[in-house]
Amino acid sequence: MNRKTAQFLIPLLSILSALVVSTLIILISGRDPIIIFEKIFHATLGSAYGTGQVLFRMTTLILVGLAVALPFQVRLFNIGAEGQLQMGAFAAAIAGAMLPASLTSFYALSLCILAAMGAGACWALLAGVFKVRFGVNEVIATIMLNFIAQGITGYLLTYHFAVPSTVHTAPIIDAAIIPSLYTVTGLFAKSPANLTALLSPCIALLFWVILFKSRFGYEMRATGLQPEAARYGGINSGLHTLTAMSIGGAAAGLGAANIMLGYKHYYEAGMTGGIGFTGIAVALLAGAHPLWILCSALFFGMLEYGGLTVNAYIPKDIFMMIEAITILLVISFSALGKRIQQ
Amino acid sequence: MGVAVRLSGISKRFGTFAANSNISLSIEAGTIHALVGENGAGKSTLTKIIYGMLQPSEGEVSIAGNPVRFTSPRDAINAGIGMVHQHFMLIPTLSVAENIMLGNEHASLFQHLPLKRIKKLIEQHALDFGLAVDPDATVENLSVGEEQRVEILKLLFRNASIMIFDEPTAVLTPSETEHLFVTLRTLRDKGKTIILITHKLDEVLTVADTISVMRSGEIIGTMPARSVTKPELARMMVGRSVLLRVTNPTPTPGKTVLNINNLRFRTPKGEKKLHNLSFNVKAGEIYGIAGVEGNGQSELLQALYGLAPAGTSLTGEAMLMGKSLIGKSPAEITLMGVSLIPENRLRHAVIVDYTVSANLLFGRHRERPFHRGIGFDSDVVNRYITAMISEYDIKCTSPGSQPLSTLSGGNQQKIVLARELNRPDISLLILAQPTRGVDIGAIETIHNKIIEARNRGIAILLISSELEEIIALSTRIGAIYNGAIVHEFTENEVALNRSSEHEFKKEIGLHIT
Numbered sequence: 056m057n058r059k060t061a062q063f064l065i066p067l068l069s070i071l072s073a074l075v076v077s078t079l080i081i082l083i084s085g086r087d088p089i090i091i092f093e094k095i096f097h098a099t100l101g102s103a104y105g106t107g108q109v110l111f112r113m114t115t116l117i118l119v120g121l122a123v124a125l126p127f128q129v130r131l132f133n134i135g136a137e138g139q140l141q142m143g144a145f146a147a148a149i150a151g152a153m154l155p156a157s158l159t160s161f162y163a164l165s166l167c168i169l170a171a172m173g174a175g176a177c178w179a180l181l182a183g184v185f186k187v188r189f190g191v192n193e194v195i196a197t198i199m200l201n202f203i204a205q206g207i208t209g210y211l212l213t214y215h216f217a218v219p220s221t222v223h224t225a226p227i228i229d230a231a232i233i234p235s236l237y238t239v240t241g242l243f244a245k246s247p248a249n250l251t252a253l254l255s256p257c258i259a260l261l262f263w264v265i266l267f268k269s270r271f272g273y274e275m276r277a278t279g280l281q282p283e284a285a286r287y288g289g290i291n292s293g294l295h296t297l298t299a300m301s302i303g304g305a306a307a308g309l310g311a312a313n314i315m316l317g318y319k320h321y322y323e324a325g326m327t328g329g330i331g332f333t334g335i336a337v338a339l340l341a342g343a344h345p346l347w348i349l350c351s352a353l354f355f356g357m358l359e360y361g362g363l364t365v366n367a368y369i370p371k372d373i374f375m376m377i378e379a380i381t382i383l384l385v386i387s388f389s390a391l392g393k394r395i396q397q
Numbered sequence: 398m399g400v401a402v403r404l405s406g407i408s409k410r411f412g413t414f415a416a417n418s419n420i421s422l423s424i425e426a427g428t429i430h431a432l433v434g435e436n437g438a439g440k441s442t443l444t445k446i447i448y449g450m451l452q453p454s455e456g457e458v459s460i461a462g463n464p465v466r467f468t469s470p471r472d473a474i475n476a477g478i479g480m481v482h483q484h485f486m487l488i489p490t491l492s493v494a495e496n497i498m499l500g501n502e503h504a505s506l507f508q509h510l511p512l513k514r515i516k517k518l519i520e521q522h523a524l525d526f527g528l529a530v531d532p533d534a535t536v537e538n539l540s541v542g543e544e545q546r547v548e549i550l551k552l553l554f555r556n557a558s559i560m561i562f563d564e565p566t567a568v569l570t571p572s573e574t575e576h577l578f579v580t581l582r583t584l585r586d587k588g589k590t591i592i593l594i595t596h597k598l599d600e601v602l603t604v605a606d607t608i609s610v611m612r613s614g615e616i617i618g619t620m621p622a623r624s625v626t627k628p629e630l631a632r633m634m635v636g637r638s639v640l641l642r643v644t645n646p647t648p649t650p651g652k653t654v655l656n657i658n659n660l661r662f663r664t665p666k667g668e669k670k671l672h673n674l675s676f677n678v679k680a681g682e683i684y685g686i687a688g689v690e691g692n693g694q695s696e697l698l699q700a701l702y703g704l705a706p707a708g709t710s711l712t713g714e715a716m717l718m719g720k721s722l723i724g725k726s727p728a729e730i731t732l733m734g735v736s737l738i739p740e741n742r743l744r745h746a747v748i749v750d751y752t753v754s755a756n757l758l759f760g761r762h763r764e765r766p767f768h769r770g771i772g773f774d775s776d777v778v779n780r781y782i783t784a785m786i787s788e789y790d791i792k793c794t795s796p797g798s799q800p801l802s803t804l805s806g807g808n809q810q811k812i813v814l815a816r817e818l819n820r821p822d823i824s825l826l827i828l829a830q831p832t833r834g835v836d837i838g839a840i841e842t843i844h845n846k847i848i849e850a851r852n853r854g855i856a857i858l859l860i861s862s863e864l865e866e867i868i869a870l871s872t873r874i875g876a877i878y879n880g881a882i883v884h885e886f887t888e889n890e891v892a893l894n895r896s897s898e899h900e901f902k903k904e905i906g907l908h909i910t
Contacts, residue, residue, distance in 0.1 A: 264771075270762055270763075270772060273755070273758075273762055273773075276751075277748050277751070277759065280748050280749070281744070281748050281749065284744060284745050284748055284759075285748075286727065287702070287727060287737070287739055287745040287746065287760070288727070288759050288760035288762075289726065289728030289731055290728075291728075
């Protein structure tokens with residue numbers, strides 16, 4: 056198979072096979088797959104509200120997908136998007152709640168978004184530092200940092216920041232809220248989709264420019280492909296490890312802003328819900344290519360929200376399985392695709 | 398004697414590419430049969446078919462008159478075929494005897510291993526074939542020549558009657574090579590059939606009985622070794638007359654550019670790799686370092702280009718026109734006017750998955766004229782790339798989208814050479830194994846470009862394990878052995894001896910072993 060066709064065929068094949076397996080599982084559980092799929096379709100792209108929900112999830116997924124994809128180009132596997140998301144969300148929540156209510160929207164928003172991106176970036180950078188300074192594998196470091204992030208946010212929430220007798224923080228000031236798409240355009244009424252949805256494709260485009268059109272990306276990809284050759288070429292690979300991790304973490308932080316500043320408006324235990332891990336699947340399905348991530352995020356966004364909508368017809372457990380199997384299939388197929396391309 | 402291996406109408410296609418097409422060949426039992434050809438001529442595909450690693454798309458293989466269809470090397474081994482790979486297949490932490498019986502232990506699960514029998518066999522073969530090696534030694538402590546003997550013993554232990562040797566002399570010293578040839582002849586005289594794959598024409602003419610020349614997947618001709626000459630063989634391999642030796646006009650060396658004085662290199666583990674190494678290179682001369690691999694050449698390169706691993710102790714002087722190279726990063730050293738062509742091209746000199754264009758920029762991507770905004774100025778870059786492709790005769794179809802991995806070794810090396818020789822303001826060019834894995838046709842271009850660079854007044858340090866290359870190009874020659882320059886041939890000595898290559902090789906050989 057030639058390279059180009061493999062590039063298109065493999066993701067399609069993996070999605071198709073995932074659909075087939077899902078159909079089988081739904082059949083075994085005694086339900087009619089056609090009805091289920093129809094319901095999913097109607098509930099997602101069939102209504103303005105559903106489309107808005109998908110768009111909202113897709114936005115977060117684009118950003119966490121990028122958080123995984125950029126380090127992946129430098130041959131770093133960032134498993135820590137979930138932790139970076141949590142830290143970003145928590146930082147934004149605290150910043151948003153503590154700012155004086157008189158602040159103008161421009162400053163409040165900038166500050167909160169910066170807090171989210173900064174926290175995400177620092178959390179990812181930590182894993183980079185461990186790698187460069189002590190040679191700790193970034194997979195292990197990011198997994199551990201996920202636990203630590205969960206611990207920190209959980210502790211701070213429960214013991215210091217939670218509104219008494221609730222599990223969430225005080226709401227952020229109004230000026231720090233990212234306006235919903237409905238208030239701006241009149242579309243997607245009541246859905247959580249907000250302006251971040253318009254920003255995220257731009258970020259993907261920016262990542263693409265950095266990776267494939269800039270000298271920085273030229274060095275970055277060379278480091279990822281052949282670290283030793285990069286050294287001979289006078290490239291500082293440690294620097295690229297650090298920047299790739301922190302830029303990735305910043306993207307995850309922006310994803311947190313989408314949920315936090317655009318939808319929830321306060322931090323709540325478990326609000327990220329493992330979407331950072333789905334980001335890994337998003338990046339892998341897209342072959343870590345920033346623009347393909349738009350498509351793969353749409354797919355996983357539909358899957359995420361679609362699963363919720365058929366809760367009444369199909370047990371949640373079954374749908375959890377379907378989602379996980381889909382991710383597994385996607386990852387296996389992309390590994391297979393790499394082998395074919397070689 | 399009969400025919401040991403007969404190939405009839407063998408073809409092997411990978412997709413649309415035919416690696417072997419319609420090959421028919423008979424290899425007589427009890428002879429040394431050499432397969433020569435350039436890289437990519439199909440030699441390794443053909444041997445992999447004989448050894449059962451690949452299955453032919455068409456055609457038939459017969460061993461000793463019986464048609465066979467191998468599905469794996471195990472079938473081939475059972476049929477009495479053995480192979481000594483270019484990269485040895487030994488387990489470094491096991492002993493010689495253990496390695497020899499690996500996979501063929503002649504013992505059931507709870508029986509003890511027949512170590513005694515193996516030791517006896519080794520002693521006997523040591524006498525018969527000149528394969529002396531200590532059966533109790535651990536493989537990682539052996540020299541390369543000894544490791545090769547272990548590989549041959551492995552084949553004898555399995556009673557192989559047909560032995561395939563893939564580029565067996567690539568890693569050997571001249572004296573080890575002589576030794577191997579004696580062994581090969583003895584094996585032949587005892588009735589073994591030897592298939593020798595190589596691109597070194599001198600060796601083929603010395604040791605082989607019959608020679609088959611391959612070119613682009615076909616056998617161009619098979620003839621007794623006695624009836625051909627080296628230029629004839631080269632012409633058959635390349636398909637046109639080639640200059641085996643570039644013309645090397647008299648050099649006019651200028652002032653000293655690189656001065657290395659008492660350089661010592663100690664690895665983080667404490668091994669001493671360079672012992673008070675001293676030499677200098679002048680502008681407009683090529684200083685050749687002759688030696689067997691592993692005598693400090695790699696460490697010298699690392700020291701000169703800022704690549705020594707962390708924890709290395711480097712003492713002594715390495716001065717480029719009065720400025721020390723030690724302790725600087727590769728990027729800084731490049732800016733001082735040093736250019737390096739590393740010994741391992743695919744690993745260090747290029748990014749295999751990058752396009753031809755991107756590789757022509759690699760390492761030079763920091764040069765300002767190529768820049769525009771945050772990216773590259775495509776007009777300037779394209780002009781440079783077009784110029785390099787025509788000047789260095791790089792054969793590629795679409796430099797902007799074609800990955801480097803699709804090019805032949807020779808064309809890849811021309812890309813590296815074009816890039817490094819054309820750096821602005823270079824004063825020192827370091828070449829390590831510049832023609833390794835490069836076909837004869839491309840060697841000619843590369844050697845001419847090197848001489849041209851020398852005539853431009855660049856100081857060139859040439860490190861090569863091919864003595865022919867050292868003799869053909871060098872102005873002065875330093876023989877490296879065990880981390881030090883043990884003998885230096887002056888400009889006059891080199892110029893005088895160049896015409897009598899064979900004797901000169903022998904003389905250099907004395908100093909590097």
